[in-house]
Amino acid sequence: MDAIRDGDIDPAVLAGKRIAILGYGNQGRAQALNLKDSGIDVVVGLRDGSPSHDRAVADGIATASLAEAASSANVVMLLAPDEALAAIYREVEPSIREGAALGFSHGLAIRFGFIVPRSDLDIFMVAPKGPGTALRSLYLDGKGMVALYAVEQDANGNAKAIALAYGQALGCGRAGILASSFAEECEADLFNEQAVVWGAVPEILIAGFDTLVEAGVSEEVAYMECVGELKLIAELIEARGIAGMREAISNTAELGAVIGGPRIVDDGVRARMREILAEVRAGRFSDLLRDEEASGYPRLKVARDKARQLNVEQARKKLIG
Ligand SMILES: NC(=O)c1ccc[n+]([C@@H]2O[C@H](COP(=O)([O-])OP(=O)(O)OC[C@H]3O[C@@H](n4cnc5c(N)ncnc54)[C@H](OP(=O)(O)O)[C@@H]3O)[C@@H](O)[C@H]2O)c1
Incomplete structure (x- = not known):
């Protein structure tokens, strides 16, 4: 195109x-x-x-x-x-x-x-x-x-x-x-918001941070590793693409990425992505959005409060203020 x-x-x-x-x-x-x-x-x-x-x-x-x-x-x-x-x-x-x-x-x-x-x-x-x-x-x-x-x-x-x-x-x-088309733009956008950049990526960051902290790593180090490096990879992917990003990092990081990434994003994740896309297309999310607005956004209010209380947010405050 x-x-x-x-x-x-x-x-x-x-x-x-x-x-x-x-x-x-x-x-x-x-x-x-x-x-x-x-x-x-x-x-x-x-x-x-x-x-x-x-x-x-x-x-x-x-x-x-x-x-x-x-x-x-x-x-x-x-x-x-x-x-x-x-x-x-x-x-x-x-x-x-x-x-x-x-x-x-x-x-x-x-x-x-x-x-x-x-x-x-x-x-x-x-x-x-x-x-x-x-x-x-x-x-x-x-x-x-x-x-x-x-x-x-x-x-x-x-x-x-x-x-x-x-x-x-x-x-x-x-x-x-x-x-x-209106349908293609909308469906792809709602899918990405839920299953990729805005929905899944923050959850991966939180899960990674929690895993390290539970295993005794300090919150500051866990934060810098799991959250602090996100901007670096985003900039590298934008400038060089995914293949170029991999070639730009150390051999250690590259080998780790190709071994670990597919273990986390496995067939189960791909199956749930297809489920989310099917639900989006069936209008389940748009119904939910309409209900949420009609009832004064209760789900969003609870989620915002909960996110502010996360350990990863407290770690960010300690590091960045
Ligand atoms: N945000 C993005 O990054 C982005 C990117 C691409 C496309 N879009 C699309 O762009 C469109 C606008 O999104 P947005 O994020 O710019 O929206 P937004 O910032 O939340 O819009 C806020 C504006 O909408 C007005 N507004 C809210 N409820 C209203 C109501 N009931 N009656 C009259 N005015 C009302 C507000 O009025 P007051 O000033 O009076 O409060 C304010 O001026 C959406 O279709 C969105 O999907 C957004």
Whole structure:
């Protein structure tokens, strides 16, 4: 699959158009600022009494209510938490102009039917593959973040052109924009969050730390070994790939890695990864997310408290403060 880059993209489809960004958090702020610096007319839509209002004003971004922002724009981008998007869409749907475009940075709300959009709207996705802070700092450095784009509904024949021009205005065309679909992006993203980088990796770090401490190793040494080296491997993999990373470390570390890694990540782990992917595809996680929001996030509150109490966190405080 070829990445689409700036030279392949015609920005004309967004010339003279206004984009409403609904939400001014992690992605909303970065996207609004990058669009503005790319010469796009941007308005941020916020709920009444939003604590983000003053920040947007200080950033020199025009603000309005959610409905006013949506009604004034040719492109409306939904950039609030995924579980909040359905309520926001219900509120602004009557205000969105006939034939406008509605954009997302994650496929979940469409893939799992949280939102069933009006049939006259172009529905597109531009999903930068990283947090808003990095999207913004890369843009300011003259670089860009890789993004996925997709079209779910091409009511007016412009959805792909709008998605690519939008991604270009975010700076993503400097790095590459890859074609995907709402379903593929969403399923792969939810899978990774649970089974790989965000779910499994921290659990491996905690389990490794606990194993060493139980065996009499000091918390400080266990922390430096099991957690402190994560940044080093991440940087090496980014710069050289997995094979290059292995060649860059000592023979001792490389032999240990090739013997120990597959003993930990064995067929049982791969089977459970397939289970998680099947559950994601069946919509079990999206149901859980909806329930969690409806009941005030009880599971997340307990998990956050528990994580702060972990021995590995106490060790970090002793070492780093
Ligand atoms: N975070 C990432 O790294 C990342 C990366 C790629 C894609 N994405 C996707 O980008 C989208 C936005 O995610 P995010 O992490 O940027 O979200 P976020 O930071 O949690 O969004 C916060 C913003 O949403 C607003 N908001 C929250 N609930 C609202 C409600 N009920 N009504 C109106 N506004 C509400 C907040 O309003 P107030 O200011 O009034 O509190 C705030 O401005 C999601 O689809 C996500 O999957 C995120």
